[in-house]
Amino acid sequence: MNIVGLDSLVFGVDDIAVCATYLEDYGLSKVDQSATAARFEAIDGTGVEIRLASDAALPPANAPAPNLRETVYGVGDEATLAAIASELSKDRDVIERDGVIHTFDDSGFAIAFQRTVRRKIELPPYRVNVPGQADGRPVNQIGADPAARPRPQTLSHVVYFVPDHEKAERFYAERLGFRTTDRFIGMGPFMRPQGTLDHHCLFLIQSFNSHMVGLNHFTFHMAGASEVWQAGYQFEQKGYRTFWGPGRHLFGSNHFWYFNSPFGGAIEYDADMDRHDDSWQPREAPANADTSQIFLFQARELWAPGP
Amino acid sequence: MTDIVDASEQILCRLSDIEDGDARGCLPADGQDQLFVVRRGAEVVVYLNSCPHNWRPLEYRRHQFLAPDHSHIICYAHGAHFEIDSGYCFAGPCEGKSLVRIPSRLAGDCVVVPRALPPTRWDG
Numbered sequence: 001m002n003i004v005g006l007d008s009l010v011f012g013v014d015d016i017a018v019c020a021t022y023l024e025d026y027g028l029s030k031v032d033q034s035a036t037a038a039r040f041e042a043i044d045g046t047g048v049e050i051r052l053a054s055d056a057a058l059p060p061a062n063a064p065a066p067n068l069r070e071t072v073y074g075v076g077d078e079a080t081l082a083a084i085a086s087e088l089s090k091d092r093d094v095i096e097r098d099g100v101i102h103t104f105d106d107s108g109f110a111i112a113f114q115r116t117v118r119r120k121i122e123l124p125p126y127r128v129n130v131p132g133q134a135d136g137r138p139v140n141q142i143g144a145d146p147a148a149r150p151r152p153q154t155l156s157h158v159v160y161f162v163p164d165h166e167k168a169e170r171f172y173a174e175r176l177g178f179r180t181t182d183r184f185i186g187m188g189p190f191m192r193p194q195g196t197l198d199h200h201c202l203f204l205i206q207s208f209n210s211h212m213v214g215l216n217h218f219t220f221h222m223a224g225a226s227e228v229w230q231a232g233y234q235f236e237q238k239g240y241r242t243f244w245g246p247g248r249h250l251f252g253s254n255h256f257w258y259f260n261s262p263f264g265g266a267i268e269y270d271a272d273m274d275r276h277d278d279s280w281q282p283r284e285a286p287a288n289a290d291t292s293q294i295f296l297f298q299a300r301e302l303w304a305p306g307p
Numbered sequence: 308m309t310d311i312v313d314a315s316e317q318i319l320c321r322l323s324d325i326e327d328g329d330a331r332g333c334l335p336a337d338g339q340d341q342l343f344v345v346r347r348g349a350e351v352v353v354y355l356n357s358c359p360h361n362w363r364p365l366e367y368r369r370h371q372f373l374a375p376d377h378s379h380i381i382c383y384a385h386g387a388h389f390e391i392d393s394g395y396c397f398a399g400p401c402e403g404k405s406l407v408r409i410p411s412r413l414a415g416d417c418v419v420v421p422r423a424l425p426p427t428r429w430d431g
Contacts, residue, residue: 014375022367064388064398161385161400211402216385236338239369243361243384260367260383299338 001083001177003193004116005201006155007046007074009218011263012053013066019050019262025238026259026267027151027231028220042220045119046074046155050263059102059110063214067264071109071158072100074116076195084113087175106171107162107204108213121153126223149234150227152220156254156270157200159216161207162188168204178202181276182251184287190251197275199252215265217258222271225255231269232257236299247296251283256293312419319344319411319418322351330372330380332356333418339364341427342409343372344418345380345391351418352391355407357427358382360400380406 013019020038024030028040028047036055041047051058053065061067075081085101088094094103100114127137137143162168165188172178178191181199190200205216222228229246236242243266245257254273261267285291312318319333325346332340343356343366356364356372360382366372367383373391374381380389387399394406411420 018375064386067386207400209400209402211398212385212400214386241339241364241366241368241383243363260364262367262371262383264386266384301338 001193002076002080002195003084003113003176003178004074004076004118004195005046005193005198006071006158007114007117008049008072009068009155009158010049010051010058010070010072011066012055012058012061012069013050013262014053015262016050016052019066022240022262023048023050025240026235027149029151042152042154043123044121044154045117046220048155059104061214062108062110063264065264066262068158068160068215068218069110070102070112072112072114073193074118075113076116078115080195081113081115084176105168107160107164107168109160118154123153123223126227128224148230150222150231152222152231152269154221156198156219156221156268156273157203158218159203159205159265161212161214161216162204163207163210163213165189165204165206172202179276179278179280180282181280182283182285184251184291185284187287189282192276197277199254199274199276215263217266217268218263219256219268219270221273222269224271228255228257228269228271232259233299235259235269242299245296246299247293249293250291251285312414312417315422316419317422318414319353319420321416322346322349322413322418323416325351328377329370331370332366332372339427340366340369341424342420343370344411345373347391349413351411351413352394353409353411353418353420354380354394355409355425355427357407358384358387358401359396359404359406360385360387362427 023040031039037051039049058069088103102112105111129136169189177194180189183189188204191202241260243258243260248255252273254270256270258266258268325331330345332343334341344351344353358365365382385400387396387401389396396404409420
């Protein structure tokens with residue numbers, strides 16, 4: 001099935017204005033905002049929709065507000081949309097509304113599928129000078145620009161707490177054709193749909209009690225490590241609080257920096273994720289500090305040595 | 308002001324710095340507030356800024372520790388909900404656990420806590 005990735009995440013929140021300011025400060029672009037809803041986009045048109053948690057138009061919540069209320073996947077063609085509707089309507093209610101298919105996965109998360117809104121983006125190269133290689137940046141072009149405002153390029157991945165990670169994985173693998181790229185033993189799989197080579201757009205984490213539900217985190221891709229660090233540093237300077245990072249993961253190789261958020265889970269900046277095709281053999285590891293990253297730093301106030 | 312505080316104590320903030328019903332992060336170290344105070348009228352409750360789920364800070368932005376209606380404390384990492392008075396987690400990944408309470412007293416307008424505090428930690 002040609003599912004190309006995440007198109008949109010829909011949240012039920014308590015305060016539209018606060019969440020809108022948060023998303024703008026994170027670096028997304030506002031598409032529209034009212035007293036009861038707003039939408040923000042990355043460069044390629046993927047993004048985040050926020051509505052009041054009490055909004056009757058939202059699918060039922062599976063976690064206390066604020067939280068994720070629907071995950072919208074983009075598909076590449078009508079045939080995929082029809083195949084998904086046909087497959088999932090075998091054992092659950094599937095509602096089609098304005099070309100979008102809405103249903104629930106086996107863990108109680110609302111999911112939807114639509115012809116992708118992703119725009120093909122052509123961005124200037126992420127330029128790095130490396131000895132032994134041709135100049136990454138043209139001579140005399142400056143690399144460090146404090147005025148640069150790195151922008152999220154595309155919605156990368158979402159992570160759920162699930163009651164049964166094996167059952168959750170089977171649903172995405174067997175019903176929607178997702179591939180498991182790697183796995184934390186006893187915790188859950190990293191998965192990618194067939195329409196993308198990104199290491200994961202979905203990661204499932206076993207919950208350890210009935211209240212460990214809903215969103216764990218979500219993230220957008222940045223151009224590279226330097227953009228993760230600069231965007232994250234600017235976000236911290238605005239008073240937002242780090243959850244974890246900056247660092248670099250092992251599974252997926254993505255650079256990361258996580259922040260607390262008013263969306264029910266953390267938000268991340270990520271960059272430089274591994275790409276895999278169907279020849280890739282999934283790895284397994286226990287989930288711990290050594291397997292979760294190859295390095296981890298903590299941001300500091302700017303500083304300079306004295307004279 | 309300092310003469311009303313014992314050598315084993317420190318002043319966190321002024322009660323009048325906190326709007327009634329609201330919360331405030333205090334005692335910054337390396338960009339993180341180590342404690343937070345919630346004001347209820349002329350009373351305060353002080354907690355270690357460390358969620359018993361992953362032992363990370365709770366707020367998503369400086370001083371933003373509460374639900375929008377100020378009815379309870381929320382950890383904005385993964386949505387743990389805590390009672391303000393007891394620090395008990397009644398919903399979320401660490402349901403049944405509690406925030407670490409810091410004994411506090413008011414000396415005039417000053418919120419006073421011990422100098423010796425439990426460590427903030429990355430892991431439980």
